[in-house]
Amino acid sequence: MSCFPLKKDGTDIIIENKTNSTLKNITITTSEMVRTIYVDSIDKEKSLTKFLSMKNNKTDGTYIISYEINDITKQVKNGYYTNGGSLNSSIKFIIEKDTTLVKFGKMKIY
Numbered sequence: 001m002s003c004f005p006l007k008k009d010g011t012d013i014i015i016e017n018k019t020n021s022t023l024k025n026i027t028i029t030t031s032e033m034v035r036t037i038y039v040d041s042i043d044k045e046k047s048l049t050k051f052l053s054m055k056n057n058k059t060d061g062t063y064i065i066s067y068e069i070n071d072i073t074k075q076v077k078n079g080y081y082t083n084g085g086s087l088n089s090s091i092k093f094i095i096e097k098d099t100t101l102v103k104f105g106k107m108k109i110y
Helices: none
Strands: 010-017 023-030 036-042 047-053 061-069 072-082 090-095 100-104
Touching: 010 023, 010 036, 010 061, 023 047, 036 047, 061 090, 072 100
Parallel strands: 010 090
Antiparallel strands: 010 047, 023 036, 023 061, 061 072, 090 100
16 A cells, blocks of 8 residues: 555646746646646746646656746656556656756556
């Protein structure tokens, strides 16, 4: 039995801004683009957690984050979900000056 609550209909998305600039126009979605999280901005050295609902996802796919930094739009595709369901309790995007790291939370057991 798990010691943390499982969310079978989605996953927590954590975004950490480790840059010296504000991130703007942030979107988080899946490759199916069924649901999208919109965030206006995240200040430098701040973080944010949102829940990405996947209750209407049906296929296999990947997670997509898009954001603007210093007037440049960046997009990162990473991770994997199957049969419309997340395999992880959370996905953390750590945005640094020149890269985006992705860390995955505990595997879900259904």
